[in-house]
Amino acid sequence: MVSLTIDGKPIKTKKGSTILEAALDNGIEIPHLCYHKGLSVAGACRLCLVKIKGRPGMVASCLTEVAEGMEVIAFDEEIDETRRLIVELILSEHKHDCLVCEKNGQCELQDLAYRLGIDRVRFSVEKPNEELDNSSEVILRDPNRCILCGRCVRSCAEIAVQDVLKFANRGSEMFIIAGLNQLLAETDCVFCGACVQACPTGSLTEKLARFQGRSWEFRKVRTTCPYCGVGCQIELNIKDDRIVKVYGVEEGPENKGHLCVKGRFGFDFVHHEDRLTTPLIKRNGEFEEASWDEALDLVATKFSQLKQKYGSDALAGLSSAKCTNEENYLFQKFVRVCFGTNNVDHCARLCHSSTVAGLSRAFGSGAMTNSIREFEKADVILITGSNTTENHPVIGSLLKHVARYKGVKLIVVDPREIELTGYATIWLRQRSGTDVAWINGLMNVIVNEALYDEEFIKSRTENFEEFKKVILKYTPDRVEKITGIPKRKLIEAARMYARAKKASIVFAMGITQHITGTDNVLSLANLAMLCGNVGKEGTGVNPLRGQNNVQGACDLGALPDVYPGYQKVSDPKIREKFERAWRAKLSPKEGLTVVEMMNAASEGRIKVFT
Amino acid sequence: MRLYRSHVLVGMDTFTLLAGARKVKEHLIRQIEKRGLSDEIKVLETGSLGITNRGVVLLIYPEGCYYVNVKPEDVPEIVEEHLLKGRTVQRLLFKGELERKAVALPESPLDVRRQSRVVLQNCGVIDPENIDEYIGRGGYEALERALFQMKPQEVIEQVKRSGLVGRGGAGFPTGLKWEISAKVASEEKYIICNADEGEPGTFKDRVIMEGDPHRVIEGMLLAGYAVGANKGFIYIRGEYALSIQRMEKAIKQAYEYNLLGSNILETNFSFDLEMRKGAGAYVCGEETALIESLEGKRGEPRNKPPYPGTCGLWGKPTVVNNVETLANIPSIIVKGADWFRSLGTKETPGTKLYTILGHVVNQGVIEVETGITLRKIIFDYGGGMKNGREFKAALVGGAAGCFLGKDMLDVKMDYTTLKSYKAVLGSGAVLVMDTSTCIVDMLRCILDFFKRESCGKCVPCRMGTDRLYRLIVDISSGKGTKDHPKLMLELAQMMNKASFCPLGQSVLLPLSSAFKYFEDEVMEHILDKRCPAGVCKMGEK
The missing domain is CATH 3.40.50.11540 (NADH-ubiquinone oxidoreductase 51kDa subunit)
Structure with missing residues (x-):
């Protein structure tokens, strides 16, 4: 910790932080526009200038590290004058029209002008109004409100790692271009909206939210993004019970404010007119609107009749990995108690059940062994079976970020040339379906070159000798024949993975949805354990899951063979415990999986699906 | 090694090449061959001979005489008269073209022999491509x-x-x-x-x-x-x-x-x-x-x-x-x-290259020991003011430099001394202006330059240079008000304190020095809508 004073106020802050960070953390609002947490520092707006006792002139506090005993002057007459003149200049660059600006009320420039009391601008605005870039379906670019702080440029390069927005020209002619000065829709933009989130003014805004509400009218609700398994934290801006726009929550532990196009802009389905708003009952071949009481009575009666007629096991229920923990718990309880069967399952069966099977056997749990942000701490990341930038874009951006800015080396094993191969140090291109072979090949090299973690193997694993016997058969030559991966590259990848202090493995359904899916996962787990890459920060075996509550749906027991907490339904002691708690007789028989339910339904054994 | 009776050095720099130095050299070689002198006279290429804006320049050794403004058609005469008969061609000889005889100078005011050449010791002597x-x-x-x-x-x-x-x-x-x-x-x-x-x-x-x-x-x-x-x-x-x-x-x-x-x-x-x-x-x-x-x-x-x-x-x-x-x-x-x-001053020893240009007789680059005064640069090496006009100011150090008036003529042009006068030596450019120059117009040019060259990264420089230029254009077109100089200085001072890099920081120097020395002239533009030097076109923008 470092001690310093800002305007006489004693402050303690961690070593290496800047004066501005220290001030903001301690509630001292030094004015700034180009600084944005999570982005690199530009030092361009010059508003955060401060004086340091004993040093001549002023320094940009965003660029100056704190030092022990430093005495900072953040506010005095001269500094205020300087800041005022700078804001005056910014205001004179464009016609800043707050009347119809979407950012009105949460615009950093507006706030600053007000705070510094800029009641006149002595310079005339000379720049003509430019046309808006309306080409994107979701992002509106208004060059007339741009203050050239570069936050969008940096967020595009550093968070999204897309490099679409850049500065063009210089001096007073400088402006921001998309692509090669194209319309946004014509560029490589993925419309993640990182730039929108970073923009301090109304230059980049959500197109769909235009004229839909003012900033002070919104009710804000924090929730989890309903899409993939990254678990991005979002903040809904709601007016009159309608979602108007979505922000990424900067404190979100996984996404830190970043979202993908779906999470940020893909909420129109919520209010879509095709959605049901009341129950429908089919009468005489036509759906008719009904009340909830009517519908529930009807369903309850039919369920009871069919249960009596065909028995409990003719009923089945499918839960969802997109539902909350509470909903999943209630649903499986409903099927088990009311239907009297264990025929309950959910969508995870179809994507990552091989992951759960494999990782449960290897580690006892089917979850990621490490958290997402630990990718920043890794030295090497092996990615296979995951087109991350397409399917988990926020993690995809993070992987690109760590490869470009943190010196993390990526090994991508994928038959296709995906975006991440462009960021990879090594790209292995296996024949589809030969995953066990190349993973064994890597381990063969690691064992032969004695690059494995002996201590870890001794203390944490079993049957190493037996494992070795199998592995030794997978020589690089043989693996090259099976997989098509040149042995030179295989050896190179094995060395890179094994020699890394911290190596992480990332995978998704590209390797799980094979006949050998579970073996693929087990092999990856073996690879990690062989090099001691388990139980440490920045390492592990990390499946990227498809939906936002896969973990919860499984944990809460929406599975045919286990109660909440993975407790076996076949165990009489456990069953008795649940019977006591739920005050009902429970079926001792394991239920059907999704696929089995479908087959059973087509054979007429399942009569009720919910 | 072959010994030659005479060496003809053809100065090949950007100026002389534009003036046709290559063609002159070809003619020289041809004429020398024609006269059968190839074994006696060697034609060599070299760098700048230290004389600027005088067309193609030749230096002939052992006499050490400079010919300037040499055209291909002059070559036969030089070969015939000088190289064959040993008679200098008076009409092409570089004499310094002095108009004010007050300063006594040898034949070549930029004569390298009068300079202390360390950095330029080979310049104009050797073939730079060998x-x-x-x-x-x-x-x-x-x-x-x-x-x-x-x-x-x-x-x-x-x-x-x-x-x-x-x-x-x-x-x-x-x-x-x-x-x-x-x-x-x-x-x-x-x-x-x-x-x-x-x-x-x-x-x-x-x-x-x-x-x-x-x-x-x-x-x-x-x-x-x-x-x-x-x-x-x-x-x-x-x-x-x-x-x-x-x-x-x-x-x-x-x-x-x-x-x-x-x-x-x-x-x-x-x-x-x-x-x-x-x-x-x-x-x-x-x-x-x-x-x-x-x-x-x-x-x-x-x-x-x-x-x-x-x-x-x-x-x-x-x-x-x-x-x-x-x-x-x-x-x-x-x-x-x-x-x-042992060279130059105690504080900044050695030599310094100065680029002399503007309203002086001799423009070019000289290398002299540090500590030389502005007066010596202008009136000695520079050959004095052109067309006999009076010295008004010198801009020392380039666009990011400082206007120096008459009272600074005897100040030593080195880093330390100038710093004590809140001026800079910068790159060593000495732009000399006579009374035909309008300071407002000079400032307009300088601020236009800064406006074009600001990278745009930081607000003070990006917007400040743009605003300063617009304000000086106001003054030079008769639209200036009494507030203009005040606002300009306020801007430039802010830029000096707040700009990211020296580009924006240094605008203050030419501006404030111009306002200091030539306040009356600036105010005349504003109050009387009149340009004393007759340069600014009032009423136009």
Whole structure:
């Protein structure tokens, strides 16, 4: 910790932080526009200038590290004058029209002008109004409100790692271009909206939210993004019970404010007119609107009749990995108690059940062994079976970020040339379906070159000798024949993975949805354990899951063979415990999986699906 | 080796090439052959002969006489009269063209013999495209001495003791700069020669590179040896076609002689050198913007600290030195620090290259010991004011420099002295103005330059330069108000305090010095809507 004073106020802050960070953390609002947490520092707006006792002139506090005993002057007459003149200049660059600006009320420039009391601008605005870039379906670019702080440029390069927005020209002619000065829709933009989130003014805004509400009218609700398994934290801006726009929550532990196009802009389905708003009952071949009481009575009666007629096991229920923990718990309880069967399952069966099977056997749990942000701490990341930038874009951006800015080396094993191969140090291109072979090949090299973690193997694993016997058969030559991966590259990848202090493995359904899916996962787990890459920060075996509550749906027991907490339904002691708690007789028989339910339904054994 | 009776040196620099020097040289060779004098007279190419704006310049030895404004059709006469019959061609002889006889001068006011040439000692003497001629004049002797007789630290010590300060403008002690980089442990270090000479009115580095390119290479090699760098870059102004061509050739020759490359002179020292062309941005003369540009990025300055000495090109310790600074090094190594200290002033020893231009009789680059007064530069070397007009002001140090009025004529033009007057020497450009110049118009040109050259990164400079230009245009077109000068100074002072890099910070200097010396003239534009010099067109914009 470092001690310093800002305007006489004693402050303690961690070593290496800047004066501005220290001030903001301690509630001292030094004015700034180009600084944005999570982005690199530009030092361009010059508003955060401060004086340091004993040093001549002023320094940009965003660029100056704190030092022990430093005495900072953040506010005095001269500094205020300087800041005022700078804001005056910014205001004179464009016609800043707050009347119809979407950012009105949460615009950093507006706030600053007000705070510094800029009641006149002595310079005339000379720049003509430019046309808006309306080409994107979701992002509106208004060059007339741009203050050239570069936050969008940096967020595009550093968070999204897309490099679409850049500065063009210089001096007073400088402006921001998309692509090669194209319309946004014509560029490589993925419309993640990182730039929108970073923009301090109304230059980049959500197109769909235009004229839909003012900033002070919104009710804000924090929730989890309903899409993939990254678990991005979002903040809904709601007016009159309608979602108007979505922000990424900067404190979100996984996404830190970043979202993908779906999470940020893909909420129109919520209010879509095709959605049901009341129950429908089919009468005489036509759906008719009904009340909830009517519908529930009807369903309850039919369920009871069919249960009596065909028995409990003719009923089945499918839960969802997109539902909350509470909903999943209630649903499986409903099927088990009311239907009297264990025929309950959910969508995870179809994507990552091989992951759960494999990782449960290897580690006892089917979850990621490490958290997402630990990718920043890794030295090497092996990615296979995951087109991350397409399917988990926020993690995809993070992987690109760590490869470009943190010196993390990526090994991508994928038959296709995906975006991440462009960021990879090594790209292995296996024949589809030969995953066990190349993973064994890597381990063969690691064992032969004695690059494995002996201590870890001794203390944490079993049957190493037996494992070795199998592995030794997978020589690089043989693996090259099976997989098509040149042995030179295989050896190179094995060395890179094994020699890394911290190596992480990332995978998704590209390797799980094979006949050998579970073996693929087990092999990856073996690879990690062989090099001691388990139980440490920045390492592990990390499946990227498809939906936002896969973990919860499984944990809460929406599975045919286990109660909440993975407790076996076949165990009489456990069953008795649940019977006591739920005050009902429970079926001792394991239920059907999704696929089995479908087959059973087509054979007429399942009569009720919910 | 063949002995010649006469040597004809054809000055080949940017000016003379434009005036047709190549054609004159071809004619010379043809005429000499025709007269059967090829065995007696040698025609040589060399760098700038020190005389600017006088067309093609020839220097004939042993007489040492300069011919200027030579046209191809004059060649037969020169060959016939001078080279065959030994009679000078009076009408082409360079006499200085003095109009004011008050200052007594020899025949050639820019006569190199009257200068103290260290950096330019080979300029106009050797063929810059021939490495042997450089070596013949003691070239690469310093490198040899350093590699075989000195430890890197000793090289640094010698440069430190010499008191050499950077000649690019900021005047930072060169030896200290080297020492900082030398002390950083790093496998990769870089030497960058800043040859992006962009200061308006400055072309001293061009004269060096066109006239003696190997001196620059040797300077870089010595810097590399001293700090432990094995790679150098010359970041050269893209418009300097001839400099680029000659530097390229020199690099190639040095590689052929194993003076560049691996295991130089069979020692363990290796050094590679590449040249990169700038794309015409003034700000890229600032060392960190230059480094950004070298890395392939937008030419925008970086925050300092860290300084390039510890974290420069690709994050490695990097020494960035100006061409003139590097060209000083070989002589310091060979002749020693004491010799260097014996030149010039105590505070900033050595020589300095000044580019003289504007309303003087002789324009060009001179090299003289530091401590020379402005008066001497203008009235001695510069040959006095052109057309007999009166001296009004000199802009010293380029656009980012300072207006000096009559009262400053006897001030010594060195880094320390000027600093004490809150002025700068900068690149050593001396732009002389007579009474026909309007200061408001000069400021308009300067502010237009800054407005064009601001990189746009920081608000004070991006917007400030733009606003200052608009305000001075107001004044020069008769639309200025009494508030204009006040607002302009307020802006420039803010820019001086708040701008990211020296570009925006330095606008204050020309502005405030102009307002200080010529307040009346500025106010006349504003209050009387009248331009005393008759330059500004009032009522137009």
